[in-house]
Amino acid sequence: MNRIKTDICILGAGSGGLSVAAGAVQMGAEVVLIEGGKMGGDCLNYGCVPSKAMIAAAHHAHAQSNSDVFGVKSVTPEVDYAAVKDHVAGVIGAIAPHDSVERFEGMGVKVIQDYGRFISETEVQAGDTVIEARRFVIATGSSPFVPPIEGIDGVDYLTNETIFDLRETPDRLIIIGGGPIGMEMAQAHARLGVPVTVLEGDKALGKDDPELVEIALEHVRADGVAIEEGFKVASVSSDGGVSVTSEDGRTIRGSHLLVAVGRKANIGSLDLDKAGVEHDRAVKVDDGLRTSNRRIYAIGDVTGGLQFTHKAGYDAGVIIRSMLFGLPSKAKTGHIPWATYIDPEIAQIGLTEAQAREEHGDAVEVLRFKFDENDRAQAERRTEGLIKVMVVKGKPVGASVVGMRAGELIQPYALAIANGLKISALTNMVSPYPTMTEVTKRAAGQYYVPRLFQNDTVKKVVRFTQKYLP
Template sequence: MSKLLTPDICVIGAGSGGLSVAAAAAAFGVEVVLIEKGKMGGDCLNYGCVPSKALLAAGKAVKNVQKAARFGVPFEEPDVDFAKANDHVQKVIAAIEPHDSQERFEGLGVTVLREAAEFTAPDVVVAGDHEIRARRIVIATGSTALVPPIPGLDQVPYLTNETLFTLRETPEHLGIIGGGPIGLEMAQAHRRLGSKVTVFEAQTALGKDDPELAGVVLDTLKSEGVEIFEKTAVEKVEGFDDGVLITARSEDGELVTRAVSHMLVAAGRAPNVERLGLEAAHVSYSHKGITVDHGLRTSNKKIYAIGDVAGGLQFTHVAGHQAGLVIRSILFRLPVKMQTDIVPWVTYTSPELGHIGLTEAEARARHGKKVKVLSAAYAGNDRAQAEGEIIGKLKLIAGPGGRLLGADIVGAQAGEVINLLSLAISKKMTMKDLAGFIAPYPTLGELVRRAAISYYADAPKNAWLRRGIGLLRKFG
């Protein structure tokens, strides 16, 4: 016989979004059931953000050794121990794991069920031998690697983000299908750790970012030896004794073949909607994810969906932000609205590539000639010069009244600089605000002030201002 649970909130999925909802609700003394069939922490901790950034850090350490001679520090070409680099990845995961663990959440008062969840009615979820009837339900099941329908792919071994971080030996030649952030981050990390790397992208690599700044990243990767084929679709893959033969064709019809020892599929993400019984829950969904309104409610108003499974921007910080919105809606009955314009993102290659707000094209479509694009080069920043990190550029998109509408940045620590700009976007700041704050010297944050000040570059040429200054001088 099923055990009946009647919590206030039932959360399906213990990734970033689900854990945030459960922890916040429990903190207010609300009864919560959290269901997770896989690993606590979800994709981000176990297969995504955390291990990928840890492996990137290992690759960056190699590059720092190679650059040491520029600072008068002699070095020998490093002998990379890929297994120890993987040990670092696993140690980082282990260090963060307790924060996301079942034990911690049970200590917070959350009932944790390590089972698969399935709706059997619009207000009933079954998990193992438990039947859960909750006042509100939050679906936060995330996404998995999208496996494209490439002929032969089901006949050869391939890696996804869920298996990549189990490798203990350096891939001799890593072929990557997909030139988005995941594909290019892992391309650079593995190249720096000793692999030959080839990337195939059917469209434009880093196509969601500013083309000029994305080009800086691509040029850097190519200079490090990463082979990148853009607008080149993989037509088929075939196995052979030592690996996989990848056959692709460019938009010009040129055939490209590469024999690789390992193949990583990084061609996008697919929402985890299968086997949830969404039909029984009267929840509408498509291949893009669960359909939600601006308040993250599904077609069943008792059920919310957040994070990757809800489609839209697929980032850990988006899931966390949406968790906060859902808590406000469920516990306090406050109206909430998901705003994509305030969501930043960063690709953690070297140099890093960050974005927040509207692109230049989007801003011009809304505001026309009232848009100004302001920029500041890393080469003109004293901190960048001191550290030898002069490759990079910041762009600010200013709209009517000098309001900041968007920003793009490529360069060292771009992810940290974008934090300030994310705050500025969310608080509707103007160029006056960004030009008026005091940045400690020397920091990369001065790039923001430098670009914002250029908004007023034409002021000294203003005839009325000049006359005003002249008039004031007459008063002594």
């Protein structure tokens, strides 16, 4: 049995683990990184990267069949589903070297390609190596949650970990789950010519602002996606294809089934009890992302909080400050944005309108601006969209966007909320004309409409100065 002593040992080479490893080793710490699966984790191999690559392919197919409005004859695109998957694999391959064993070993990180488990409060075993470290980081992420549906074990279902390997075009795709993953894959497949039905037990995209969701789903449905809400799955069966039956007796049939109902923390093989780490369905952490064992931190999806790649990267920065410099550092979530990459996109930062009204009552002001008042949106023929900004005492506490490139347009508000800026910081910004980003400024400007343009006192002052100023 080999033994290694190190400053920091990281379990998991996804976004969070890689960020900690790169930051710590470049600042002088000795680092061991353990990964039994693929470097880059879920985001690179099964999540963000392949899904966005597939969405990009679907966008180009959609553009070919919807170009008449620009004076360009629409055509029915010829989609090679296997070639689309080659494109997806190519994108992963282009990014993979950045997350590779070779790159991190070149930095000075000791990479062990095996699965790790705790054998004591100060030791982890990976293969035939025992690692003793001053600090450990659990960054093992999450994986698809497959609920115990009657008959599921007898069906050859897909998850986000397997759908990107599928090369034959589905005759009809059924997706259980109307969250971000389910809806993104639904619209992408529909635009690539696959009939799709989404089955959602409650409301599709139920965590987002319902007003924005209604706008987005109108366009998803227009692309041919059938969305069955309130469809509580009772059973599935295989009958040459796949059949899904609801508790109220509805049955939907298709050729392929994608299960996209949520995620579960990857903690099952870590032997956390031997390390004295408290957990339930996820690892329990304090505000500084420390576990009940003060030597051990946990970051990203494995903590059961917001499950975003950028959140894991943020967590990495929080614990590096604590681990390397001994400085107090706390993780927050109010400034973490997210986006769902359907078309039109939905993005959110901070409080939604409903949350803001519940928390702040009458003190909240909701600023609104529609995309059809933006000249670039008109030029692009992408006028479906809305931005809402929730303001309390002159500061934005939340922003919601639906529309083209909403994930980009949310970022000025992410900057403002992260730094406690006033709404005036957005109105002082000058955007080049014509750009979509102008909607963020115009939305902020609505704060001053009643204060300046609908204010009798202001009008009296202006009339006075115009009368008496030389």
